[in-house]
Amino acid sequence: MASQQQSGPLSDADIYALQEWIAETAVGFCLYGIYATFSFIAIYFLLTRHGGDATKKARLVLLTVIIFMFINSTSLVILDLEYILVQIPLGSFNPPDIQKTTKILGNIKISGNFLERLNFLINDGIVVWRAWILFPRNWHIKLLLGFCLLACGVCNVFDAASGAVNVLKNYQAVGAGTKEFLVLTLPLLVTNIVATFLIGYCHALTTTNQSQHHPTCFLTPPQDIRPPQDRTTGTTHLPKTGPRVIRTSPRLS
Template structure:
C-alpha cells in the first residue's frame, strides 16, 4: 500500500467519522420532529410541503451517508485486506463515479434550507421589509442556479469520463471547483441577509414593546423569545457556512479542509430546519401570542405585521417555567387593538 493510498483512507475515515456524528444527531431529531408535526396535524398546504421537504432532505442525507460509509469500507478492505491497487476493482471504479455525483445531489440540502430561511423571513417581515427581502430572494435564486449547474456539470463529467474525453473532463472539473465555491458564497449571503432582516425586525419589535406598551424589560413575550431564537440559530448556521467557505482554501497534504468539513455541513444543512421547528415548538406557539398591525400606529414600527401565518405548536410537557402566562395587555392606540393573548 502506497503512502498516498494510506493517506486517502485516513482522510476518508476522518471525514466519515465527523459526518456520522452529525448524521447520528439528525437520525434522532428527525423522528421527533416528524412526530411533533404529525401530532399537530398537517392542516395547511404549507405544512404538508414543509413536512415532505424535511422527509426528502433526510432521505437524501441518509443515502449520502450510506454511500460514504460503503465507500470508506471498500477503501479499507481493498487497501488493508486485499492489498490491491484501487483502480483494479470494479467496485472502486463505480464508487469513484457515483460518489462525486451523490456529493453534488446532496447540495440540494443547501437550497432547500435556504428556502425555509427566506420563507421564514418573508412571513415575519413582509409588511415592513418587502423591498429588502428581494435581496435574499435574489441570492436564493442564484444559489439554486449554481447548484443545478453543479449537478448538471457533474453528470456530464461522469458520462464523458467513461468515454475518455479527458480534455473536456479536466476543463469541466475546473469549472466545477468555481461553481462549488459559488454555491457556498450565495448560500452564505442568503442566510446573512435573511437573518439580518429578522434581527432588525426583532430589535424594532422589542423597542416598540418597551416604548409603546411600556412593559418592563424583564417581561419578555413569547414572540420576542422566538424571534431571538430564530436570529440566534440563523447566526450559528451562518457561522457554519462561513467555516466551510474558509475551509475550502486551507490546503492539507491530501486535498483541502473543505473536503473534510463539507460532508458535515451538508448534513447540518439538512438538520437545521428540524432543529428550529423543535426549538420553537418547545418555547411556545408564535401565532397565538401576539397580533400586530401597523395601521393607525404612528409611533409603532412600520414593519409590525400579522404573524399568524407561521404556526408552531406548543409542547404541553415543557416545564412550567416556559409556560408562564404572558402579560395580558389590550392596548388601543389610534383605534387599533394590540392583543397579547394568554398562553396556556
C-alpha cells in the first residue's frame, strides 16, 4: 500500500498570502461590477439616443472608446486573477517548473502594466478632448493641450518599459522607484489640472455672459430675443409691421 504524504498546517506566510489574495480578488471584482454597470448604462444611452450627423459621429467615437476601455478593464481583471491562480500550485507537494512559472508570472505582470497605463492615457485623452472642443479658434490652448497629452504618452510608455525591465530581472518587483513613479503620475496630474481649469474657465465665461464677446471660447449664452422695453414707462415696443391685408374670396353670384 503506497504511503500518502501528510499535509501539515499552513504557515503564517501562506495564510497571509491567501488572505491578501481573497481580499484583493473580492475588492477588484466588486469595483469591476460597478464599472461594468455604468459602462452598460452609457452604452445603452448612446445606442438609443438620436441626433444629427454631427452628434452621431461624436456618439460613435465615444461608444468605441467606452467599449475599448471596458474590454481593456476586463482584460486587467482576468490577468490579476490569472496571476494569483498561477502562484497557488507553487505551494503544493509537486510544484510546477519554477523557471517556467516565473516566466509566465513576469509576462502577466508586464501585460497588466501596459494595459493599466493605456487606460490612464485614454482617460486623459477624454479630458483633453472635452477641453479641446471648447476652444476651436485658440491655437495656443490647443498646443498646450497637445503637448500635455504627448508628454503623458511618452511618460506612460517609458514607465511601462522600465517596469518591464524590472519585472524581467525579478518578477516579484512591485514597481519602479520614486523617480519613475513621479514620471508616471506628474504628467497625468498636470494634464488633468490644465484641462479641468480650461473647462471651468470657459464655463465661467458662459455664466457671466462674457463668452459671446470672447474670441476663443466655443460656449455662447442664448441671445435675448425679447422685444426692448422703455425704461421710463415700462412699456414694450413691438416691431412695426405693415398694414394687414385681409384677402377674401370672390362671392359667387
